[in-house]
Amino acid sequence: MTGDTRDAGRRARLLDVGLAVAIGAAVTVAALAASAPGVLDLVLVAIGSLALAEHRRAPRAVLVVTTLAMFGYVLHAHPGTWAAFPVLAAVHAAARSGHRARGVAAGALFLAGYFAVLITVSPAVEDVVERTLLLLGWFLCAGVTGLIDKNWQAYLRQTEQRALDAERTRDETALRRAGEERLRIARELHDSLTHSISIVKLQAGVAVHLARKRGTEVEPALLAIQEASGEAMRELRATLEVLRTDVVEPGTGLDRIGELAERARSAGITLALIVSGDERPLPAAVDRAAYRIVQEALTNVARHADRAPTTVRLAYGPSALTVHVDDHGPCGPDDTVTAGTGLTGMRExxxxxxxxxAAAPRRAGGFSVRAELPLYSAGSGG
Structure with missing residues (x-):
């Protein structure tokens, strides 16, 4: 994990804790101003408020704990509308995390319970109805702002992903052009220098042969020319071989999988990377394909699975590498998935x-990509 990612996570954590404490303090002050709350009341307020500190990690659990704790407080102390503040924050967090239906259900249950409790103890029916309607408006605002926040975060992630894709495309285009230029230079060298050096080497060899045939001493300069021309030819052939070698794409091998995982985590994906088996160098084509499969799968998690927790497994077998990417996104086991360009390219x-x-929804929910790559196939370069 990079320093920037750790700092961002630490700041978000401190912000969540500070928000939970502030809400708890505000509700406690309101309770003290309205009446003399007992120990049980203060404990319920503390539980319902401080649970909000975990809303990013466990929004559904926070929603349940906060709603039950604050309803228990309403049932015991019959407070004002301010008792709903922690529940409003939990509903907002649930909607922001994509659990809109659960947020609506929790808000509706709290409102119903709040109304039922107050209507039985307060003779002012109109006042109870007004309070409940006011809370209804607040809950609607909490749900709407949560959805707005969710969509805004998704927009930011998509913008970042598009920027990364554009940068990757530019890198690949520059790499292709560099390869084309190398081939052009290789052709120019072959067409010009190879012919000229061959002529020099040939003429020097003929001159040496004729001198020896006549029984005369071969000039040292002539021998030096013959030797130098042969060495130049060997060096030129080696240079041409290097220039014609396929360019290996930078950053597209499993040696860079750690950097890819950190980029995914910095984009908000909770990622676990598990490597098993005898980790060793792979054929270049298999190495690049494995990297691209993981990269495309993580891109799909960011785009379509709302940064769901994801596990990447790389299993090195005797004759094959298995790449397994599982996410816990919203995709259901019966959902129909249309293969886009990413999955199509992966399959190719x-x-x-x-x-x-194999790329399909998981029975337990989410999506799974599993690829088995032979290590010594015709196309692996092994």
Whole structure:
């Protein structure tokens, strides 16, 4: 994890704790101003408020704990509308995390319970109705602002992802152009220098042969020319071989999988990376394909699975590498998934290596990508 990512996570954590403490303090002050709350009342307020500090990690659990604690406080102390503040924050957090239905259900249950409790103890029915309607408006605002926040965060993530994709495309274009330029230079060198050096070497060899045939001493300069021309030819061939070698794409091998994982975590994905088996160098084509499969799967998690917790497993077998990416996103087991360009390209890479790819919703929810890549196939370069 990079320093920037740790600092951002630490700041978010401090902000959540500070918000929870502030809400708890505000509700406690309001309770003290309205009456003399007992120990149980203060404990319930503390539980309902401080639970909000975990709203990013466990929004559903926070919603349940906060709603039950504050309803228990309403049932015991019959407070004013300010008792709903922690529940409003929990509903907002649930909507922001994509649990809109649960937020609506919790808000509705709290409102119903609040109305039922106060209507039985207060003779002012109109006042109770006004309070409940006021709370209804607040809950609607909490849910709407949560959805707005969720959509805004998704927009920011998509913008960042588009920028990364554009940068990757520019890098790949520059790399392709560099490769084309290298081939052009190799052709120019071959067409010009190779011919000239060959002529020099040939003429020097003929001159040496004729001198020896006549029984005369071969000039040292002539021998030096013959030797130098041969060495120049060997060096030129080696240079041409290097220039014609395929360019290996930077940053597209499993040696960079750690950097890819950190980028995914910095984008908000809770990622676990598990490597098993005898980790060792792979054929270049398999190495690049494995990296691209993980990269595309994580891109799909960011775009379509709302940064759901994800596990990446790399299993090194005797004859194959298995790449397994599971996310816990909103995709259901019966959902229909249309293969886009990402999944199609992934399948083409795997097929070209003689491997197999399975990409489908998981029975427990979320999406799974599993690729098995032979290590010594015709297309692996092994």
């Amino acid at each position: 890479r795997v097929t070209a290596l003689g491997g197999t790819l």
